[in-house]
Amino acid sequence: xxxxxILAGGSGSxxxxxxxxxxxxxxxxxxxxxxxxxxxxxxxxxxEHQPPLIICNQEHRFSVAEQLRSAGCKHSGILLEPMGxxxxxxxxxxxxxxxxxxxxxxxxxxxxDHVIKNEQAFCETVRQAISSAEAGKxxxxxxxxxxxxxxxxxIKRGKALxxxxxxxxAQFVEKPDFETAEGYLxxxxxxxxxxxxxxxxxxxxxxxxxxxxxxxxACEAAVNETNEDVDFIRISSEAFxxxxxxxxxxxxxxxxxxxxxVPMDCQWSDVGSWAALWDISDKDDSGNACxxxxxxxxxxxxxxxxxxxxxxxxxxxxxxxxxxxxxxxVAKKSDVQLVKKIVEQLKSEGRSQWKxxxxxxxxxxxxxxxxxxxxxxxKRITVKPGAKLSVQMHHHRAEHxxxxxxxxxxxxxxxxxxxxxxxxxxIPITAVHALENPGKxxxxxVEVQSGSYLGEDDIVRFEDKYGRC
Numbered sequence: 001x002x003x004x005x006i007l008a009g010g011s012g013s014x015x016x017x018x019x020x021x022x023x024x025x026x027x028x029x030x031x032x033x034x035x036x037x038x039x040x041x042x043x044x045x046x047x048e049h050q051p052p053l054i055i056c057n058q059e060h061r062f063s064v065a066e067q068l069r070s071a072g073c074k075h076s077g078i079l080l081e082p083m084g085x086x087x088x089x090x091x092x093x094x095x096x097x098x099x100x101x102x103x104x105x106x107x108x109x110x111x112x113d114h115v116i117k118n119e120q121a122f123c124e125t126v127r128q129a130i131s132s133a134e135a136g137k138x139x140x141x142x143x144x145x146x147x148x149x150x151x152x153x154x155i156k157r158g159k160a161l162x163x164x165x166x167x168x169x170a171q172f173v174e175k176p177d178f179e180t181a182e183g184y185l186x187x188x189x190x191x192x193x194x195x196x197x198x199x200x201x202x203x204x205x206x207x208x209x210x211x212x213x214x215x216x217x218a219c220e221a222a223v224n225e226t227n228e229d230v231d232f233i234r235i236s237s238e239a240f241x242x243x244x245x246x247x248x249x250x251x252x253x254x255x256x257x258x259x260x261x262v263p264m265d266c267q268w269s270d271v272g273s274w275a276a277l278w279d280i281s282d283k284d285d286s287g288n289a290c291x292x293x294x295x296x297x298x299x300x301x302x303x304x305x306x307x308x309x310x311x312x313x314x315x316x317x318x319x320x321x322x323x324x325x326x327x328x329x330v331a332k333k334s335d336v337q338l339v340k341k342i343v344e345q346l347k348s349e350g351r352s353q354w355k356x357x358x359x360x361x362x363x364x365x366x367x368x369x370x371x372x373x374x375x376x377x378x379k380r381i382t383v384k385p386g387a388k389l390s391v392q393m394h395h396h397r398a399e400h401x402x403x404x405x406x407x408x409x410x411x412x413x414x415x416x417x418x419x420x421x422x423x424x425x426x427i428p429i430t431a432v433h434a435l436e437n438p439g440k441x442x443x444x445x446v447e448v449q450s451g452s453y454l455g456e457d458d459i460v461r462f463e464d465k466y467g468r469c
Contacts (some may be wrong), residue, residue: 001048001106002047002048003076004049004050004053004110005107006052007109008026009056011024012026013339013354014272014337016329016343017327017329018030018305020353020354020355021355022059022060022356027063031271031277041073046120047123049108053076055093055094056078056081061231062362065232077232082240082241087195089245089246091248093222094201095204095205096219100223106198111195111196114196116266116267117266117268118267122264122266122268125262126198129262132161132262137259138199139197140194140196140253140260141197142262143268144191144264145184145191148182148184148185150178151175151276152175155192156170156173156189158170165262165263169261215243215244218244222235274329277303278303278320281303286300286301290305292304292311292323295310296312297314299315299317301333302316302320302321304322305322309323311323319331324357329342363466364389364466367382367447368380375454376454378446378448380404380444381435381446382444385441386437389435390461391411391433391461392432393432396429396454396458397429397458398429399426400424400448401419401424401425402445402446403419403422404421404445405443409436410425410435411433411434412433414432
């Protein structure tokens with residue numbers, strides 16, 4: 001039976017300002033009505049498989065769990081990496097975990113942040129690869145190229161193995177210059193390296209131990225100390241910290257004699273830039289892709305995306321304009337790869353926009369920092385039905401809560417009270433307090449903070465149902 005292993009790590013900084021470190025591109029709704037993670041899980045419905053195993057960074061665990069829950073996607077667990085170590089260790093963790101559970105599945109390794117428009121072709125190609133993977137081959141899927149793309153690595157095919165749908169891997173090559181890519185395209189022997197694989201768990205570990213024993217040993221030790229907590233599978237942080245970083249290509253696929261490539265023609269994109277997203281988006285007669293409230297006059301071949309405010313554009317060609325609540329990107333479409341330099345500068349200057357949005361998601365709901373100034377901050381807080389914020393106190397700020405809709409259960413220094421629409425409460429500095437939504441609908445409230453220091457690190461937690469400290 002196939003076990004999908006969805007790799008949901010990565011920062012996706014090339015899609016800033018929509019993508020941030022704490023809410024990267026796999027959680028964004030960029031194409032269609034679902035996030036990229038949700039779409040990845042949903043496209044598996046036409047393949048016979050076990051519920052997928054998700055691997056993600058520890059700080060993204062609640063976003064992953066909530067997105068899968070809201071989309072109705074069952075899973076086999078969310079395996080948490082204490083730190084990112086690239087794809088070879090991540091896949092090893094999945095393989096060791098599966099063997100520990102008593103199964104040796106065919107692991108269908110997928111990235112959570114790819115777009116595949118022809119899902120039927122995707123599923124048919126996966127089914128074509130099953131017999132090779134069951135026979136012990138390490139299958140990679142090569143995307144049939146449609147242009148001389150310089151942003152992808154390539155795979156050169158060797159001789160056919162029994163059928164014209166499976167080939168030996170002759171060579172993995174790095175991202176080429178344009179002239180080299182044109183030669184690859186003309187030869188008909190090269191495919192884009194998709195980063196998708198179908199490999200039996202035990203075979204992957206055999207080859208990993210043979211070629212990258214240090215990764216094998218560290219991952220085995222990390223999984224030997226697994227703790228499972230509802231949705232989450234936690235491994236040993238100390239053992240995993242000793243694991244080298246490496247990709248599956250470098251650690252295994254370029255060295256094994258059993259690598260094979262199966263061509264896949266499924267309208268695939270890794271959406272690695274705003275230009276790539278424009279390329280796969282629906283466009284108007286002038287070549288403009290628009291998402292949100294956009295008015296464009298005499299514009300062409302451009303990408304416009306707004307979350308809240310209206311974008312009005314006149315006389316623009318070949319540009320990208322992306323507006324969020326706290327940042328706006330304006331760039332030539334041909335220069336969007338430089339977005340990473342913006343992120344690096346924001347990070348070096350200690351600015352928050354590289355890390356998180358103005359609207360921040362939490363396991364209990366979300367908050368939006370709508371205004372701030374010297375000694376005050378205003379937030380709009382949404383608490384999901386049945387959810388509860390941690391029991392906490394602050395040394396430097398007081399808080400005023402005004403309920404906009406729903407019902408709030410408020411605890412202050414051990415005393416409970418219930419508030420409904422248009423009612424308010426004051427929480428003094430150092431008061432131990434908690435907020436809970438006991439109702440069946442979301443709780444909306446406005447929080448006004450005042451004090452000498454308003455940072456998120458001025459929280460002393462005494463009790464938290466989500467395991468935060």
